Amino acid sequence: MSGYRLPAGGRVNRAAPLDFTFDGRAHRGFAGDSLASALVASGQMLFGRSFKYHRPRGILGMGTEEPNALVTVDRGGAGPGWGRRTPNLRAPSVPLYQGLTAQSQNRYPSLKFDLGAVNDRLGAFFPAGFYNKTFMWPRSAWEKLYEPAIRRMAGLGASPTERDPDHYDATYAHCEVLVVGGGLAGIDAALAAAADGGRVILIDEQDELGGGALSDQALWGEVADKAMALRRLGNVTVLTRTTAFGYYHQNFVGAVEQLTDHLAPAQASGARERLWRI
Structure with a gap:
């Protein structure tokens, strides 16, 4: 180092x-x-x-x-x-x-x-x-x-010419409230929506919730407590490493979840990515 x-x-x-x-x-x-x-x-x-x-x-x-x-x-x-x-x-x-x-x-x-x-x-x-x-x-x-x-x-990087050996998953999900972004504001919004009893999905593209608050050590405890409280709720789905890429008609949102790219290839198993149609 x-x-x-x-x-x-x-x-x-x-x-x-x-x-x-x-x-x-x-x-x-x-x-x-x-x-x-x-x-x-x-x-x-x-x-x-x-x-x-x-x-x-x-x-x-x-x-x-x-x-x-x-x-x-x-x-x-x-x-x-x-x-x-x-x-x-x-x-x-x-x-x-x-x-x-x-x-x-x-x-x-x-x-x-x-x-x-x-x-x-x-x-x-x-x-x-x-x-x-x-x-x-x-x-x-x-x-x-x-x-x-x-x-x-x-140009940018060279396009792959070899066959992709990985496989990919896709699924549907439904909710009353979808929160995109898992910073403190997003966590608070998901907690408030969950208190009304409806189905809530919170997605964030990072490995862990917290967003910009993770750069301030004084906020780590608050982030951890609220994230834990959120995950304990039965009507909340938390999706990290997930990026929302489109908002379409009739409140249809597309998102992609990275399932194994954060792991060494020898440790990865199952689908590489999952397409969420929410």
Whole structure:
């Protein structure tokens, strides 16, 4: 560990070290770390390159709002032609587990030395929309040469080409009140709704309830007490690691629950994700 890791505090378990790799380099974090927090603690400040000019980019956010630290996670294959590579994951939202293998994106040959950074020096020749007029002739060259090159230079992670060996679940649920977001306000809203006797579902995309309150140690006790009270109620369903992605007609909400991505592949069993149609 480098000097970036505080000697005490936080919500990591320092008695449970976890080894992982980023761009082929070995690192060590702790249970409770995200990929981003473990890398920052190891002194890794460079996480990505901007799309157009390939300028260096570091961490900006602490969750799904993070725009720069996009990574590809490889959970290993399951035989010839099968693989578990997932691109474009946000490093603050990737839970750390033993043996995690992650790679940076949108750089060549490496994140630290990226040949695409020459675009920054030539920025005056690449104004917004320059490619709409510059590379339109001949048409065959655009389709076979220009477009593939531009996509490689300004793209995200590479799409998987191998077959996915995992399987996925789906289910329906009904409730009178659905609360999206498990911070203190969301927990209080769920407790108040549950007191009326109706069915309540609370979903949060993090590993545990608490939201922003988890960054304030003075609030940990309150969060734990209220979360425990919520889970004891028979008319409340709590879904962590779950993201609501759509609100449709007649109060129909779609959400996806991550079931095994926080576990090492050898420990994972059952469906990888569950689609909730609420």
